[in-house]
Amino acid sequence: MKKNIPVLLLVLCAVFIPLGFMKSNYFIQLFQQVLIYIVAIMGLNIVMGQAGLTNLGTIGIIGVGAYGAAMLARALDSSTLLCLLLAVVLGLVLGLMLGFPSLRVKGTYLTITTLGFSQIVYLLLNNWVDFTGGPMGVRGYPYLSLFGFKLESAISYYYFLLVITILCVAFCIRLSKSKFGRSFRALRDNDEALESLGINIATIKVLAFTLAAIFGCLSGALYAFMSRYVSPNAFAMEHYARYTQMIIIGGMGNIYGSIVGAIFVTIVPELMRDLTTQYQLIFNIITFVFIMTYPDGLLALGKEIIRKIAGALGGAKNGNIEA
Amino acid sequence: MDIIPQLLVTGIALGFIYCLIGIEFTIVYQSTHLLNMAHGMIITFGAYLFGGTMINGLGLPYWLGIILTVLACGVMGYAISALIFNPLRAKGMIFSLVACGIFGNILASLYLAIWGSYAFTVPGFLSGVITVGSARIAKSYTYIIITAIFLIVVYELFSRKTRLGKSLRCVAQNPNAAALMGIKVSQNINISVAISSMICGVVGILVIPLFGIKTTMATTVALKGWIACVVGGFGYLPGTIVGGLILGISETFVAMAIPSVFKDVVSFVILIAMLLIRPGGIMRDKVR
Numbered sequence: 363m364k365k366n367i368p369v370l371l372l373v374l375c376a377v378f379i380p381l382g383f384m385k386s387n388y389f390i391q392l393f394q395q396v397l398i399y400i401v402a403i404m405g406l407n408i409v410m411g412q413a414g415l416t417n418l419g420t421i422g423i424i425g426v427g428a429y430g431a432a433m434l435a436r437a438l439d440s441s442t443l444l445c446l447l448l449a450v451v452l453g454l455v456l457g458l459m460l461g462f463p464s465l466r467v468k469g470t471y472l473t474i475t476t477l478g479f480s481q482i483v484y485l486l487l488n489n490w491v492d493f494t495g496g497p498m499g500v501r502g503y504p505y506l507s508l509f510g511f512k513l514e515s516a517i518s519y520y521y522f523l524l525v526i527t528i529l530c531v532a533f534c535i536r537l538s539k540s541k542f543g544r545s546f547r548a549l550r551d552n553d554e555a556l557e558s559l560g561i562n563i564a565t566i567k568v569l570a571f572t573l574a575a576i577f578g579c580l581s582g583a584l585y586a587f588m589s590r591y592v593s594p595n596a597f598a599m600e601h602y603a604r605y606t607q608m609i610i611i612g613g614m615g616n617i618y619g620s621i622v623g624a625i626f627v628t629i630v631p632e633l634m635r636d637l638t639t640q641y642q643l644i645f646n647i648i649t650f651v652f653i654m655t656y657p658d659g660l661l662a663l664g665k666e667i668i669r670k671i672a673g674a675l676g677g678a679k680n681g682n683i684e685a
Numbered sequence: 686m687d688i689i690p691q692l693l694v695t696g697i698a699l700g701f702i703y704c705l706i707g708i709e710f711t712i713v714y715q716s717t718h719l720l721n722m723a724h725g726m727i728i729t730f731g732a733y734l735f736g737g738t739m740i741n742g743l744g745l746p747y748w749l750g751i752i753l754t755v756l757a758c759g760v761m762g763y764a765i766s767a768l769i770f771n772p773l774r775a776k777g778m779i780f781s782l783v784a785c786g787i788f789g790n791i792l793a794s795l796y797l798a799i800w801g802s803y804a805f806t807v808p809g810f811l812s813g814v815i816t817v818g819s820a821r822i823a824k825s826y827t828y829i830i831i832t833a834i835f836l837i838v839v840y841e842l843f844s845r846k847t848r849l850g851k852s853l854r855c856v857a858q859n860p861n862a863a864a865l866m867g868i869k870v871s872q873n874i875n876i877s878v879a880i881s882s883m884i885c886g887v888v889g890i891l892v893i894p895l896f897g898i899k900t901t902m903a904t905t906v907a908l909k910g911w912i913a914c915v916v917g918g919f920g921y922l923p924g925t926i927v928g929g930l931i932l933g934i935s936e937t938f939v940a941m942a943i944p945s946v947f948k949d950v951v952s953f954v955i956l957i958a959m960l961l962i963r964p965g966g967i968m969r970d971k972v973r
Contacts, residue, residue: 410779414779416778416782463957463960466960467960469778470720471915471960473720473782475957475960478957481953482949485949489949598904599904600793603783603787606779606786607786610779610780614780643791643795646787646791649787653780653783653784654769654772654773
């Protein structure tokens with residue numbers, strides 16, 4: 363039970379902090395963005411953090427999810443919840459599509475293939491004007507409605523997101539403790555040993571990619587309903603660094619680390635925005651230096667600091683006793 | 686049918702661009718075993734420095750601007766290698782990808798801060814048309830082809846005939862054995878990355894007439910350079926040349942048949958097909 367206290371605190375913060383910012387749409391939207399990132403990062407954490415497969419296609423997958431949901435919502439109009447579900451199905455299909463090449467290729471090749479996928483998505487979104495609207499993007503689709511209740515206000519959509527995010531995180535925690543989670547980590551550490559134990563590597567790899575794609579598409583669809591406007595620039599290939607930054611800065615392969623990473627990478631640059639116009643540059647430099655010098659991540663750093671403080675207090679006590 | 690030679694020259698020129706990028710990418714990969722995700726930004730640096738500072742800013746003659754830019758790229762490559770690639774070598778693949786990605790973003794923001802956020806170009810640089818029979822060929826393409834062939838020959842001579850080139854190849858093949866033979870491994874790696882960055886600088890200057898100067902100018906080409914490597918056979922120079930030419934020529938000719946929207950997708954389709962049919966590349970038997 364004691365272990366669950368930080369998690370409980372995090373959830374309570376997520377529930378009550380936005381109430382303090384009710385008046386400012388800017389902050390509510392920032393919190394919404396954090397939750398949307400967390401959903402995507404959960405998927406990326408499975409495939410990159412736990413299974414150790416490089417997947418730089420996430421940004422493309424999110425783009426497909428966002429455009430899919432937006433365009434379906436514009437076409438179907440009333441049943442937006444159905445669009446959300448269809449976006450998830452889209453993720454399933456994409457994950458299988460990306461997962462099967464991953465059986466043939468490894469390392470360098472996998473990096474290039476997945477990055478290439480992101481670039482194809484961006485180029486099609488940007489250039490295929492007849493279908494996607496090109497640089498103008500897609501707009502003018504309805505709000506997400508939940509069984510007849512329209513989530514028009516930012517705060518109601520925030521709580522909807524919060525429920526989805528908690529479900530996703532709970533699913534991932536459960537998954538990482540199941541035999542699949544153990545297989546993912548074994549695949550990362552020693553794939554031959556995994557095969558010798560009679561576990562089908564192919565299934566595990568495709569499963570990892572598919573789960574990542576489903577979370578990615580869901581995140582993209584949620585983004586589309588949040589921003590009410592999707593344009594190709596949000597899904598340009600260069601943004602892949604932002605997502606990989608999140609999984610590495612909190613602590614690689616750790617679910618809580620990924621959540622911390624998503625919160626950190628979204629909130630901190632916004633806090634720096636008032637200080638300087640080059641906040642994104644400065645933030646990137648800080649994170650770059652941090653991960654070069656401390657690759658274990660923020661979570662491990664926090665634990666170490668707590669241990670050191672505890673050690674110092676304990677040491678002082680012991681010293682007193684000896685004296 | 687005067688359009689055929691015109692398209693062919695365009696395709697070959699693009700192919701050589703991909704090939705040069707493939708070569709600089711392979712140099713870094715072989716010596717450090719890192720994927721230099723920031724190479725697109727080093728290419729962009731060459732273009733910005735040449736166009737923004739040397740020509741439009743200081744008004745230097747082209748030849749001096751080119752020499753200074755290439756040298757500056759070399760120095761930058763050396764610094765990047767000493768500060769980033771050498772420490773990164775010991776860490777895992779995913780980690781180095783992330784670090785290089787963030788580093789690329791840092792460079793992009795720096796360029797915007799230094800040279801402003803508007804795209805620009807160098808007026809009159811490599812412009813003009815050569816008329817051969819009834820075919821009209823842009824001068825920039827001929828310059829690209831000549832420069833690329835010259836660079837490839839020089840690089841091959843350098844790495845086969847000179848002492849430094851040989852030691853660079855030793856480090857690429859087996860860093861431990863090279864260290865035992867008294868070769869300074871990390872210094873050699875720095876020089877490799879510097880050479881790779883100099884090639885990046887040349888590519889950046891050459892593509893100014895094609896794409897203009899902006900931070901995203903090299904994103905797509907940089908990726909296609911990798912694809913050229915994979916299609917030809919990773920780490921084998923003639924393979925990279927063949928891969929680059931196949932990509933460049935097929936891209937230009939396919940663009941005739943299908944809507945130009947899908948032009949850039951062609952090379953990725955070739956990549957996926959290659960990976961599924963022949964993952965080692967066309968010349969895989971020669972790749973060691």
